[in-house]
């Protein structure tokens with residue numbers, strides 16, 4: 001237990017995991033990102049390891065299950081709630097319905113941390129929610145509320161993947177991600193490691209990563225550190241390639257440079273550049289990776305608040321950018337060289353439809369065999385569903401420039 005306020009003020013009160021979680025939820029509601037807010041608040045608390053883990057679980061879980069929690073509490077609320085009350089209600093409902101915390105602990109420990117006149121409302125409503133959850137016959141109005149996603153994401157994935165596969169993906173993305181480390185110690189999801197390995201960078205080659213930040217795949221390719229896709233091979237052989245790691249965002253390119261330095265790599269050149277017009281000679285590169293900006297619907301377990309931020313209209317806007325990036329890659333790669341296109345999302349528009357477009361717009365890029373299981377074929381590429389191997393969801397298309 002620490003003291004004061006998680007936001008840095010020095011008040012002589014004990015800080016608990018639930019109070020820190022409440023403050024994080026308030027900041028996230030005000031526009032902060034969970035993966036930025038939580039580590040920053042934890043820095044200012046003296047909480048022990050166990051309580052820090054509890055803060056992360058409470059905040060990430062409450063963010064993911066926000067819609068389900070709101071439905072549980074709104075049935076017992078009348079009128080407007082202030083942000084502190086709303087955050088307290090969501091936090092309590094999450095513990096009751098999803099963590100299965102015993103009602104006496106979930107309600108009283110949460111109510112104790114709510115400041116201001118709304119405390120009584122939080123207490124009264126959470127007691128009713130505890131009764132509903134304990135009663136065991138909750139009738140959710142629809143799958144989107146129960147699984148706690150915006151309607152459009154549920155509808156889009158059901159259409160694009162089929163209802164059963166979509167539901168499985170949505171359920172899996174409500175769980176905490178596993179942590180995987182590469183042989184060089186860098187933490188990177190298995191799916192991203194597979195993509196980096198599938199690029200197949202060889203010793204002495206020039207590899208351009210057009211959208212490199214924060215540098216996970218660029219460093220994997222430079223180090224030869226990523227695990228290959230099972231039964232696929234394609235791991236790096238015989239020493240390092242030279243990797244040009246480009247990103248349009250200066251602050252994000254700095255993160256790449258920091259990761260490169262941290263890993264002691266000398267074969268990565270980081271540049272700030274627009275990947276749709278890279279400052280490099282045509283046909284200069286042996287391999288190009290386009291790990292394109294996307295709607296991120298395959299990595300929602302890793303970014304608990306992202307589902308509330310991404311919009312249906314983003315998908316079409318991003319698909320346009322993805323085509324422009326792939327077009328630039330097609331010019332950058334030498335005859336005989338390869339282009340890998342990947343996105344961490346599951347929509348058809350950003351995956352199989354990009355492939356269909358590439359097949360007609362970039363006919364000098366011929367398909368290479370897509371990865372096998374646990375990936376499933378999608379167009380000339382392959383899709384990795386989050387439930388297939390417990391990884392992030394990902395799409396990969398491998399192409400070779402013909403002479």
Ligand SMILES: C[S@@+](CC[C@H](N)C(=O)[O-])C[C@H]1O[C@@H](n2cnc3c(N)ncnc32)[C@H](O)[C@@H]1O
Pocket residue numbers: 192210211212213214215216217218246247248249252273274275276291292293294
């Ligand atoms: C999916 S992330 C890349 C992840 C990275 N490859 C890794 O493995 O760590 C997409 C990146 O594309 C960058 N980006 C967006 N538009 C871009 C553009 N026009 N040119 C280059 N980079 C761009 C974003 O700043 C973001 O860092």
